[in-house]
Amino acid sequence: MVAKVTRKLAVGLFIAVGGGLFGICAGSAHEWYPVECCGGNDCAEVEHATYDSARGADGALPILAVTTALGTALVPSNFPRRESRDGKMHACMRPAEGDMRLICLFVPPPS
Numbered sequence: 001m002v003a004k005v006t007r008k009l010a011v012g013l014f015i016a017v018g019g020g021l022f023g024i025c026a027g028s029a030h031e032w033y034p035v036e037c038c039g040g041n042d043c044a045e046v047e048h049a050t051y052d053s054a055r056g057a058d059g060a061l062p063i064l065a066v067t068t069a070l071g072t073a074l075v076p077s078n079f080p081r082r083e084s085r086d087g088k089m090h091a092c093m094r095p096a097e098g099d100m101r102l103i104c105l106f107v108p109p110p111s
Helices: 002-022 024-028
Strands: 043-045 048-051 063-068 071-074 081-083 090-096 099-107
Touching: 043 063, 063 090, 063 099, 071 090, 071 099
Parallel strands: 081 099
Antiparallel strands: 043 090, 048 063, 063 071, 090 099
């Protein structure tokens, strides 16, 4: 009887902890960050963006760099942008060779 109770507690604990680890990205950020962008704490709302003064072919100002609570990353001109689901800009980045490397960039949908 004790073994069955202990096993049930162990299984329940495993599910709770495993589910918590799986949901780190969703719980600490926004549930819509894709897995390929977020490794647990790689994504955050952009606090500051630096723009180029020259407009691109689409009329938008190219983003040169983004700063989040995690740091600042350069945005290559051909870096793919994804649509943000909350109307704010978000960036996912990781440390790489002393700098931050941009993984994903989410921008508000065009108005």
